[in-house]
Amino acid sequence: xxxxxxxxxxxxxxxxxxxxxxxxxxxxxxxxxxxxxxxxxxxxxxxxxxxxxxxxxxxxxxxxxxxxxxxxxxxxxxxxxxxxxxxxxxxxxxxxxxxxxxxxxxxxxxxxxxxxxxxxxxxxxxxxxxxxxxxxxxxxxxxxxxxxxxxxxxxxxxxxxxxxxxxxxxxxxxxxxxxxxxxxxxxxxxxxxxxxxxxxxxxxxxxxxxxxxxxxxxxxxxxxxxxxxxxxxxxxxxxxxxxxxxxxxxxxxxxxxxxxxxxxxxxxxxxxxxxxxxxxxxxxxxxxxxxxxxxxxxxxxxxxxxxxxx
Amino acid sequence: xxxxxxxxxxxxxxxxxxxxxxxxxxxxxxxxxxxxxxxxxxxxxxxxxxxxxxxxxxxxxxxxxxxxxxxxxxxxxxxxxxxxxxxxxxxxxxxxxxxxxxxxxxxxxxxxxxxxxxxxxxxxxxxxxxxxxxxxxxxxxxxxxxxxxxxxxxxxxxxxxxxxxxxxxxxxx
Numbered sequence: 025x026x027x028x029x030x031x032x033x034x035x036x037x038x039x040x041x042x043x044x045x046x047x048x049x050x051x052x053x054x055x056x057x058x059x060x061x062x063x064x065x066x067x068x069x070x071x072x073x074x075x076x077x078x079x080x081x082x083x084x085x086x087x088x089x090x091x092x093x094x095x096x097x098x099x100x101x102x103x104x105x106x107x108x109x110x111x112x113x114x115x116x117x118x119x120x121x122x123x124x125x126x127x128x129x130x131x132x133x134x135x136x137x138x139x140x141x142x143x144x145x146x147x148x149x150x151x152x153x154x155x156x157x158x159x160x161x162x163x164x165x166x167x168x169x170x171x172x173x174x175x176x177x178x179x180x181x182x183x184x185x186x187x188x189x190x191x192x193x194x195x196x197x198x199x200x201x202x203x204x205x206x207x208x209x210x211x212x213x214x215x216x217x218x219x220x221x222x223x224x225x226x227x228x229x230x231x232x233x234x235x236x237x238x239x240x241x242x243x244x245x246x247x248x249x250x251x252x253x254x255x256x257x258x259x260x261x262x263x264x265x266x267x268x269x270x271x272x273x274x275x276x277x278x279x280x281x282x283x284x285x286x287x288x289x290x291x292x293x294x295x296x297x298x299x300x301x302x303x304x305x306x307x308x309x310x311x312x313x314x315x316x317x318x319x320x321x322x323x324x325x326x327x328x329x330x331x332x333x334x
Numbered sequence: 335x336x337x338x339x340x341x342x343x344x345x346x347x348x349x350x351x352x353x354x355x356x357x358x359x360x361x362x363x364x365x366x367x368x369x370x371x372x373x374x375x376x377x378x379x380x381x382x383x384x385x386x387x388x389x390x391x392x393x394x395x396x397x398x399x400x401x402x403x404x405x406x407x408x409x410x411x412x413x414x415x416x417x418x419x420x421x422x423x424x425x426x427x428x429x430x431x432x433x434x435x436x437x438x439x440x441x442x443x444x445x446x447x448x449x450x451x452x453x454x455x456x457x458x459x460x461x462x463x464x465x466x467x468x469x470x471x472x473x474x475x476x477x478x479x480x481x482x483x484x485x486x487x488x489x490x491x492x493x494x495x496x497x498x499x500x501x502x503x504x505x506x507x
Contacts, residue, residue, distance in 0.1 A: 053400075054400075055398050055400075189396050190396075192396035193392065193393050193394065193395070193396035194393065196392040196393070196396055196397060196398060196399060197389055197392050197393040199392070199398070199399050200388050200389045200392045200393075200399035200402075201389060215356075217362070218354070218356075218362060218395070218396060218397045218398065218401075219396065219397065219398055220398065221398050221400050221401070296359075
Protein backbone atom coordinates (compact mmCIF):
# COMPACT_ATOMS: atom_id res chain seq x y z
CA UNK A 25 0.00 0.00 0.00
CA UNK A 26 1.14 3.52 -0.69
CA UNK A 27 0.84 6.11 2.06
CA UNK A 28 0.73 8.94 -0.46
CA UNK A 29 0.45 9.11 -4.22
CA UNK A 30 0.47 12.32 -6.21
CA UNK A 31 0.29 12.75 -9.97
CA UNK A 32 1.01 16.03 -11.70
CA UNK A 33 0.01 17.84 -8.55
CA UNK A 34 0.14 21.63 -8.81
CA UNK A 35 -1.16 24.51 -6.75
CA UNK A 36 -1.34 28.12 -7.81
CA UNK A 37 -2.09 31.04 -5.51
CA UNK A 38 -3.11 33.92 -7.79
CA UNK A 39 -0.13 34.23 -10.13
CA UNK A 40 2.36 32.25 -8.07
CA UNK A 41 2.83 28.53 -8.43
CA UNK A 42 3.44 27.25 -4.92
CA UNK A 43 3.80 23.70 -6.16
CA UNK A 44 4.39 22.54 -9.68
CA UNK A 45 3.95 19.20 -11.37
CA UNK A 46 4.65 17.08 -8.34
CA UNK A 47 4.52 13.33 -8.95
CA UNK A 48 5.49 10.99 -6.16
CA UNK A 49 4.74 7.65 -4.56
CA UNK A 50 5.52 7.04 -0.91
CA UNK A 51 5.09 3.44 0.28
CA UNK A 52 3.48 2.93 3.69
CA UNK A 53 5.54 2.00 6.72
CA UNK A 54 8.16 4.69 6.35
CA UNK A 55 9.16 7.72 8.33
CA UNK A 56 9.29 10.32 5.60
CA UNK A 57 11.06 13.65 5.85
CA UNK A 58 9.91 16.40 3.49
CA UNK A 59 12.84 18.75 3.24
CA UNK A 60 13.25 22.11 1.58
CA UNK A 61 14.12 25.73 2.26
CA UNK A 62 11.49 28.18 3.47
CA UNK A 63 8.99 28.91 0.75
CA UNK A 64 9.71 25.70 -1.15
CA UNK A 65 6.08 24.58 -1.02
CA UNK A 66 6.29 22.09 1.84
CA UNK A 67 3.23 23.34 3.70
CA UNK A 68 1.27 23.54 0.46
CA UNK A 69 2.10 19.94 -0.36
CA UNK A 70 1.12 18.79 3.13
CA UNK A 71 -2.14 20.75 3.03
CA UNK A 72 -2.96 19.11 -0.29
CA UNK A 73 -2.31 15.65 1.17
CA UNK A 74 -4.54 16.35 4.13
CA UNK A 75 -7.23 17.93 1.96
CA UNK A 76 -7.07 21.39 3.48
CA UNK A 77 -6.52 22.87 0.02
CA UNK A 78 -7.68 21.69 -3.36
CA UNK A 79 -5.14 21.22 -6.15
CA UNK A 80 -5.14 23.54 -9.14
CA UNK A 81 -4.27 20.60 -11.36
CA UNK A 82 -3.36 16.96 -10.76
CA UNK A 83 -4.49 14.68 -7.98
CA UNK A 84 -3.36 13.25 -4.66
CA UNK A 85 -4.54 10.14 -2.85
CA UNK A 86 -3.54 8.68 0.50
CA UNK A 87 -3.46 5.26 2.16
CA UNK A 88 -4.04 3.13 -0.88
CA UNK A 89 -6.16 5.32 -3.11
CA UNK A 90 -8.39 7.33 -0.77
CA UNK A 91 -9.05 10.80 -2.16
CA UNK A 92 -7.24 13.36 0.00
CA UNK A 93 -9.78 15.08 2.24
CA UNK A 94 -12.44 12.40 1.88
CA UNK A 95 -14.11 11.12 5.05
CA UNK A 96 -12.18 7.84 4.90
CA UNK A 97 -8.89 9.66 4.42
CA UNK A 98 -9.62 12.16 7.18
CA UNK A 99 -10.35 9.54 9.79
CA UNK A 100 -7.20 7.58 8.98
CA UNK A 101 -4.84 10.56 8.98
CA UNK A 102 -3.81 12.75 11.88
CA UNK A 103 -2.41 16.14 11.01
CA UNK A 104 -0.40 18.38 13.31
CA UNK A 105 -0.14 21.81 11.75
CA UNK A 106 2.79 24.15 12.15
CA UNK A 107 3.46 25.32 15.74
CA UNK A 108 0.96 22.74 17.07
CA UNK A 109 -2.07 25.01 17.33
CA UNK A 110 -4.02 24.37 20.55
CA UNK A 111 -6.50 26.34 22.64
CA UNK A 112 -4.38 28.06 25.26
CA UNK A 113 -7.30 28.79 27.59
CA UNK A 114 -8.46 25.20 27.86
CA UNK A 115 -7.03 22.83 30.41
CA UNK A 116 -5.30 19.70 29.18
CA UNK A 117 -8.29 17.63 30.37
CA UNK A 118 -10.73 19.87 28.49
CA UNK A 119 -8.57 19.59 25.37
CA UNK A 120 -8.82 15.80 25.57
CA UNK A 121 -12.57 16.07 26.17
CA UNK A 122 -12.94 18.26 23.09
CA UNK A 123 -10.84 15.99 20.89
CA UNK A 124 -12.70 12.94 22.12
CA UNK A 125 -16.01 14.43 21.07
CA UNK A 126 -14.76 15.71 17.74
CA UNK A 127 -13.32 12.42 16.54
CA UNK A 128 -14.92 9.15 15.51
CA UNK A 129 -11.93 7.11 16.59
CA UNK A 130 -10.45 7.98 19.96
CA UNK A 131 -8.49 6.08 22.57
CA UNK A 132 -8.88 7.99 25.84
CA UNK A 133 -6.76 5.57 27.86
CA UNK A 134 -3.93 5.92 25.39
CA UNK A 135 -4.11 9.70 25.62
CA UNK A 136 -4.16 9.93 29.41
CA UNK A 137 -1.54 7.21 29.71
CA UNK A 138 0.84 9.05 27.40
CA UNK A 139 0.37 12.33 29.23
CA UNK A 140 0.97 10.65 32.59
CA UNK A 141 4.16 9.10 31.22
CA UNK A 142 5.29 12.53 30.05
CA UNK A 143 4.38 14.14 33.36
CA UNK A 144 1.95 16.61 31.81
CA UNK A 145 -0.72 17.50 34.43
CA UNK A 146 -4.31 17.26 33.24
CA UNK A 147 -5.50 20.30 35.17
CA UNK A 148 -2.89 22.69 33.73
CA UNK A 149 -3.99 25.34 31.23
CA UNK A 150 -2.55 24.52 27.80
CA UNK A 151 -1.19 28.04 27.52
CA UNK A 152 0.88 27.47 30.66
CA UNK A 153 2.64 24.39 29.26
CA UNK A 154 6.16 24.69 27.90
CA UNK A 155 6.67 24.63 24.14
CA UNK A 156 7.91 21.08 24.33
CA UNK A 157 4.89 19.99 26.39
CA UNK A 158 2.50 21.67 23.96
CA UNK A 159 4.12 19.81 21.09
CA UNK A 160 3.82 16.57 23.05
CA UNK A 161 0.15 17.29 23.77
CA UNK A 162 -0.51 17.87 20.08
CA UNK A 163 1.25 14.59 19.28
CA UNK A 164 -0.80 12.84 21.96
CA UNK A 165 -4.03 14.07 20.35
CA UNK A 166 -2.77 12.81 16.99
CA UNK A 167 -1.78 9.38 18.32
CA UNK A 168 -5.00 8.91 20.30
CA UNK A 169 -6.97 9.20 17.07
CA UNK A 170 -5.37 5.85 16.12
CA UNK A 171 -4.32 7.00 12.66
CA UNK A 172 -2.55 5.01 9.98
CA UNK A 173 -0.59 8.07 8.90
CA UNK A 174 0.55 11.05 10.94
CA UNK A 175 1.46 14.19 9.02
CA UNK A 176 3.34 16.93 10.87
CA UNK A 177 4.26 20.36 9.55
CA UNK A 178 7.60 21.56 10.95
CA UNK A 179 7.12 19.78 14.29
CA UNK A 180 10.66 20.55 15.44
CA UNK A 181 11.04 24.14 14.32
CA UNK A 182 10.43 25.85 17.64
CA UNK A 183 11.64 23.21 20.08
CA UNK A 184 14.89 23.37 22.03
CA UNK A 185 17.32 20.46 21.56
CA UNK A 186 16.07 18.47 24.54
CA UNK A 187 12.40 18.89 23.64
CA UNK A 188 13.29 18.02 20.05
CA UNK A 189 14.92 14.78 21.12
CA UNK A 190 12.06 13.84 23.46
CA UNK A 191 9.45 14.68 20.83
CA UNK A 192 11.13 12.54 18.18
CA UNK A 193 11.66 9.74 20.71
CA UNK A 194 7.97 9.56 21.53
CA UNK A 195 7.00 9.86 17.87
CA UNK A 196 9.32 6.97 17.01
CA UNK A 197 7.96 4.96 19.94
CA UNK A 198 4.45 5.45 18.52
CA UNK A 199 5.73 4.21 15.15
CA UNK A 200 7.24 1.14 16.81
CA UNK A 201 4.06 0.37 18.74
CA UNK A 202 1.41 1.00 16.10
CA UNK A 203 3.34 0.51 12.89
CA UNK A 204 1.99 3.74 11.49
CA UNK A 205 3.52 5.84 8.73
CA UNK A 206 4.86 9.30 9.44
CA UNK A 207 5.47 12.21 7.11
CA UNK A 208 6.95 15.39 8.52
CA UNK A 209 8.35 18.52 6.98
CA UNK A 210 11.52 20.15 8.18
CA UNK A 211 14.00 22.76 7.16
CA UNK A 212 16.48 21.34 9.65
CA UNK A 213 18.64 18.95 7.71
CA UNK A 214 20.99 17.79 10.46
CA UNK A 215 19.92 14.73 12.45
CA UNK A 216 17.37 13.64 9.86
CA UNK A 217 19.40 10.50 9.29
CA UNK A 218 18.52 9.11 12.69
CA UNK A 219 14.82 9.40 12.12
CA UNK A 220 13.87 9.41 8.47
CA UNK A 221 14.23 6.40 6.20
CA UNK A 222 12.55 8.10 3.25
CA UNK A 223 13.25 11.53 1.89
CA UNK A 224 11.49 14.03 -0.33
CA UNK A 225 13.41 17.15 -1.31
CA UNK A 226 11.40 20.09 -2.51
CA UNK A 227 12.81 23.34 -3.88
CA UNK A 228 11.01 26.33 -5.36
CA UNK A 229 7.79 24.41 -5.69
CA UNK A 230 9.34 21.49 -7.55
CA UNK A 231 10.37 18.06 -6.43
CA UNK A 232 14.08 17.43 -6.71
CA UNK A 233 14.43 13.98 -5.31
CA UNK A 234 12.48 11.31 -3.50
CA UNK A 235 13.28 7.81 -2.37
CA UNK A 236 14.48 5.69 0.51
CA UNK A 237 17.50 7.14 2.26
CA UNK A 238 19.49 3.97 1.53
CA UNK A 239 18.82 4.21 -2.20
CA UNK A 240 19.63 7.91 -2.34
CA UNK A 241 22.91 7.44 -0.47
CA UNK A 242 23.85 4.47 -2.63
CA UNK A 243 22.94 6.40 -5.77
CA UNK A 244 25.44 9.20 -5.21
CA UNK A 245 29.11 9.60 -4.48
CA UNK A 246 31.71 12.33 -4.12
CA UNK A 247 34.65 12.35 -6.51
CA UNK A 248 37.72 14.24 -5.37
CA UNK A 249 40.50 15.12 -7.79
CA UNK A 250 42.43 17.84 -9.60
CA UNK A 251 40.40 20.97 -10.30
CA UNK A 252 41.84 21.24 -13.79
CA UNK A 253 40.06 18.05 -14.86
CA UNK A 254 36.79 18.86 -13.11
CA UNK A 255 35.16 20.37 -16.20
CA UNK A 256 35.78 17.29 -18.30
CA UNK A 257 33.90 15.10 -15.84
CA UNK A 258 31.21 17.61 -15.05
CA UNK A 259 30.25 17.42 -18.71
CA UNK A 260 30.40 13.66 -18.91
CA UNK A 261 28.83 12.68 -15.57
CA UNK A 262 25.63 13.91 -13.94
CA UNK A 263 27.20 16.25 -11.44
CA UNK A 264 24.83 17.64 -8.87
CA UNK A 265 27.15 20.04 -7.16
CA UNK A 266 30.75 21.03 -7.52
CA UNK A 267 33.10 22.57 -4.99
CA UNK A 268 36.51 23.65 -6.15
CA UNK A 269 39.57 25.22 -4.64
CA UNK A 270 42.81 26.18 -6.38
CA UNK A 271 43.93 22.70 -7.27
CA UNK A 272 41.34 20.36 -5.82
CA UNK A 273 37.68 19.82 -6.70
CA UNK A 274 34.89 17.80 -5.13
CA UNK A 275 32.13 16.63 -7.45
CA UNK A 276 28.92 15.23 -6.03
CA UNK A 277 27.89 12.79 -8.74
CA UNK A 278 24.69 10.91 -9.31
CA UNK A 279 25.35 7.38 -10.46
CA UNK A 280 22.48 6.37 -12.69
CA UNK A 281 22.16 2.89 -11.30
CA UNK A 282 25.44 1.74 -12.80
CA UNK A 283 28.77 2.23 -11.10
CA UNK A 284 30.92 4.68 -13.00
CA UNK A 285 34.59 3.77 -13.11
CA UNK A 286 36.54 6.23 -11.01
CA UNK A 287 38.80 8.25 -13.31
CA UNK A 288 42.54 7.78 -12.70
CA UNK A 289 43.87 10.30 -10.22
CA UNK A 290 40.45 10.69 -8.58
CA UNK A 291 39.04 9.11 -5.43
CA UNK A 292 35.42 8.25 -4.71
CA UNK A 293 33.81 8.66 -1.28
CA UNK A 294 30.36 7.72 -0.08
CA UNK A 295 28.11 10.70 0.49
CA UNK A 296 26.59 11.69 3.80
CA UNK A 297 22.84 12.40 3.92
CA UNK A 298 23.20 15.97 5.09
CA UNK A 299 25.83 16.69 2.46
CA UNK A 300 23.58 15.19 -0.20
CA UNK A 301 20.51 17.20 0.79
CA UNK A 302 22.46 20.44 1.04
CA UNK A 303 24.00 19.86 -2.39
CA UNK A 304 20.57 19.49 -3.97
CA UNK A 305 19.19 22.49 -2.13
CA UNK A 306 22.11 24.57 -3.42
CA UNK A 307 21.30 23.53 -6.98
CA UNK A 308 17.56 23.97 -7.36
CA UNK A 309 17.84 23.00 -11.03
CA UNK A 310 19.19 19.53 -10.28
CA UNK A 311 16.83 16.65 -9.89
CA UNK A 312 17.11 12.93 -9.41
CA UNK A 313 13.69 11.49 -9.80
CA UNK A 314 13.65 7.77 -10.27
CA UNK A 315 10.70 5.80 -11.50
CA UNK A 316 8.11 6.96 -14.00
CA UNK A 317 9.06 9.25 -16.83
CA UNK A 318 8.30 12.89 -16.28
CA UNK A 319 4.98 14.14 -17.47
CA UNK A 320 5.18 16.27 -20.57
CA UNK A 321 4.87 19.85 -19.51
CA UNK A 322 6.62 22.95 -18.33
CA UNK A 323 9.12 21.21 -16.09
CA UNK A 324 11.56 20.39 -18.86
CA UNK A 325 14.42 22.40 -17.41
CA UNK A 326 15.45 19.77 -14.93
CA UNK A 327 15.09 16.55 -16.85
CA UNK A 328 18.75 16.25 -17.68
CA UNK A 329 19.54 15.94 -14.00
CA UNK A 330 22.63 18.03 -14.56
CA UNK A 331 23.11 21.23 -12.70
CA UNK A 332 24.22 24.08 -14.87
CA UNK A 333 27.58 25.15 -13.57
CA UNK A 334 28.81 28.69 -13.98
CA UNK B 335 30.06 1.46 27.89
CA UNK B 336 26.60 1.53 29.29
CA UNK B 337 27.66 2.68 32.68
CA UNK B 338 24.47 4.48 33.50
CA UNK B 339 25.00 7.67 35.44
CA UNK B 340 22.58 8.30 38.29
CA UNK B 341 19.24 9.61 37.17
CA UNK B 342 18.79 7.67 33.94
CA UNK B 343 15.34 6.59 32.87
CA UNK B 344 14.00 3.18 33.74
CA UNK B 345 15.82 0.55 31.74
CA UNK B 346 14.08 -2.21 29.85
CA UNK B 347 14.50 -5.91 30.47
CA UNK B 348 17.87 -6.03 28.75
CA UNK B 349 21.23 -5.99 30.54
CA UNK B 350 22.62 -3.53 28.01
CA UNK B 351 21.63 -0.14 26.65
CA UNK B 352 22.68 1.31 23.31
CA UNK B 353 24.30 4.64 22.69
CA UNK B 354 25.11 6.41 19.45
CA UNK B 355 28.16 8.20 18.12
CA UNK B 356 26.59 10.61 15.66
CA UNK B 357 29.85 11.83 14.14
CA UNK B 358 31.44 8.42 13.69
CA UNK B 359 30.32 7.92 10.10
CA UNK B 360 29.25 4.36 10.91
CA UNK B 361 25.62 3.74 9.91
CA UNK B 362 23.32 3.71 12.92
CA UNK B 363 22.20 0.09 12.51
CA UNK B 364 25.82 -1.03 12.30
CA UNK B 365 26.64 0.83 15.49
CA UNK B 366 23.94 -1.19 17.25
CA UNK B 367 25.26 -4.46 15.76
CA UNK B 368 28.79 -3.63 16.84
CA UNK B 369 27.68 -2.75 20.35
CA UNK B 370 25.96 -6.11 20.74
CA UNK B 371 29.05 -7.90 19.47
CA UNK B 372 31.19 -5.85 21.80
CA UNK B 373 28.94 -6.67 24.75
CA UNK B 374 29.14 -10.35 23.84
CA UNK B 375 32.91 -10.28 23.70
CA UNK B 376 33.17 -8.50 27.02
CA UNK B 377 30.65 -10.70 28.74
CA UNK B 378 27.95 -8.08 29.30
CA UNK B 379 25.63 -10.30 27.27
CA UNK B 380 25.23 -14.05 27.38
CA UNK B 381 23.04 -16.48 25.44
CA UNK B 382 19.46 -16.20 26.63
CA UNK B 383 19.73 -12.50 27.51
CA UNK B 384 17.18 -10.23 25.97
CA UNK B 385 18.29 -7.42 23.68
CA UNK B 386 16.74 -4.01 24.34
CA UNK B 387 13.15 -3.90 23.11
CA UNK B 388 12.67 -1.93 19.89
CA UNK B 389 10.29 0.42 21.64
CA UNK B 390 12.78 1.13 24.41
CA UNK B 391 15.67 1.76 22.02
CA UNK B 392 13.55 4.05 19.88
CA UNK B 393 12.18 5.85 22.91
CA UNK B 394 15.58 6.62 24.34
CA UNK B 395 17.66 7.31 21.23
CA UNK B 396 14.94 8.88 19.05
CA UNK B 397 15.80 6.76 16.05
CA UNK B 398 13.68 5.08 13.43
CA UNK B 399 12.33 1.67 14.58
CA UNK B 400 13.25 0.21 11.19
CA UNK B 401 16.89 0.92 12.01
CA UNK B 402 16.68 -1.22 15.15
CA UNK B 403 14.85 -3.97 13.27
CA UNK B 404 17.54 -3.87 10.60
CA UNK B 405 20.24 -4.25 13.25
CA UNK B 406 18.42 -7.19 14.85
CA UNK B 407 17.93 -8.84 11.45
CA UNK B 408 21.65 -8.47 10.84
CA UNK B 409 22.40 -10.06 14.23
CA UNK B 410 20.05 -12.94 13.39
CA UNK B 411 21.79 -13.28 10.05
CA UNK B 412 25.11 -13.54 11.86
CA UNK B 413 23.67 -16.22 14.10
CA UNK B 414 24.03 -14.15 17.25
CA UNK B 415 20.40 -13.43 18.07
CA UNK B 416 16.93 -14.75 17.41
CA UNK B 417 13.44 -13.32 17.63
CA UNK B 418 10.80 -14.90 19.86
CA UNK B 419 7.32 -13.98 18.69
CA UNK B 420 5.59 -11.65 21.09
CA UNK B 421 8.58 -11.43 23.41
CA UNK B 422 11.49 -9.78 21.71
CA UNK B 423 14.95 -10.59 20.44
CA UNK B 424 17.30 -12.75 22.49
CA UNK B 425 20.98 -13.58 22.34
CA UNK B 426 21.56 -17.00 20.85
CA UNK B 427 25.21 -17.10 19.90
CA UNK B 428 28.57 -16.36 21.40
CA UNK B 429 31.50 -14.53 19.97
CA UNK B 430 35.07 -15.64 20.29
CA UNK B 431 35.03 -16.26 24.01
CA UNK B 432 38.61 -17.29 24.39
CA UNK B 433 39.55 -18.53 27.84
CA UNK B 434 41.06 -16.07 30.28
CA UNK B 435 44.56 -17.63 30.42
CA UNK B 436 44.80 -17.62 26.63
CA UNK B 437 43.61 -14.00 26.56
CA UNK B 438 46.26 -13.02 29.08
CA UNK B 439 48.96 -14.72 27.06
CA UNK B 440 47.83 -13.12 23.80
CA UNK B 441 47.65 -9.76 25.48
CA UNK B 442 51.18 -10.08 26.79
CA UNK B 443 52.44 -10.84 23.29
CA UNK B 444 50.53 -7.87 21.96
CA UNK B 445 51.98 -5.52 24.56
CA UNK B 446 55.43 -6.71 23.51
CA UNK B 447 54.62 -5.85 19.94
CA UNK B 448 53.26 -2.46 20.96
CA UNK B 449 56.48 -1.69 22.81
CA UNK B 450 58.51 -2.60 19.72
CA UNK B 451 56.31 -0.46 17.55
CA UNK B 452 56.66 2.43 19.98
CA UNK B 453 60.43 2.12 19.94
CA UNK B 454 60.36 2.12 16.16
CA UNK B 455 58.61 5.51 16.38
CA UNK B 456 55.05 4.51 15.54
CA UNK B 457 52.31 6.48 17.30
CA UNK B 458 48.94 5.05 18.41
CA UNK B 459 47.13 5.85 15.15
CA UNK B 460 49.97 4.34 13.18
CA UNK B 461 49.75 1.13 15.22
CA UNK B 462 46.00 0.91 14.69
CA UNK B 463 46.44 1.44 10.97
CA UNK B 464 49.14 -1.20 10.74
CA UNK B 465 47.18 -3.68 12.85
CA UNK B 466 44.00 -3.12 10.82
CA UNK B 467 45.84 -3.60 7.55
CA UNK B 468 47.48 -6.80 8.79
CA UNK B 469 44.17 -8.07 10.15
CA UNK B 470 42.50 -7.34 6.82
CA UNK B 471 45.19 -9.24 4.90
CA UNK B 472 44.93 -12.07 7.40
CA UNK B 473 41.15 -12.45 7.14
CA UNK B 474 41.25 -12.02 3.38
CA UNK B 475 43.81 -14.74 2.86
CA UNK B 476 43.14 -17.25 5.65
CA UNK B 477 39.77 -17.33 7.32
CA UNK B 478 37.33 -16.65 4.51
CA UNK B 479 34.48 -18.54 6.07
CA UNK B 480 35.24 -17.33 9.57
CA UNK B 481 33.53 -14.29 11.03
CA UNK B 482 30.76 -12.27 9.43
CA UNK B 483 32.09 -9.88 6.85
CA UNK B 484 30.51 -6.47 7.17
CA UNK B 485 31.56 -5.83 10.76
CA UNK B 486 35.20 -6.49 10.06
CA UNK B 487 35.63 -3.12 8.44
CA UNK B 488 39.18 -1.84 8.65
CA UNK B 489 39.83 0.78 11.29
CA UNK B 490 36.57 0.91 13.16
CA UNK B 491 36.48 -2.25 15.23
CA UNK B 492 40.09 -1.73 16.18
CA UNK B 493 39.38 1.67 17.63
CA UNK B 494 36.20 0.98 19.53
CA UNK B 495 37.62 -2.35 20.63
CA UNK B 496 40.63 -0.66 22.12
CA UNK B 497 38.47 1.59 24.22
CA UNK B 498 36.21 -1.14 25.53
CA UNK B 499 39.07 -3.47 26.34
CA UNK B 500 40.81 -0.76 28.26
CA UNK B 501 37.88 -0.29 30.58
CA UNK B 502 36.85 -3.88 31.12
CA UNK B 503 39.98 -5.99 31.13
CA UNK B 504 42.54 -3.62 32.56
CA UNK B 505 43.30 -5.88 35.48
CA UNK B 506 44.16 -8.87 33.31
CA UNK B 507 47.54 -7.75 32.02
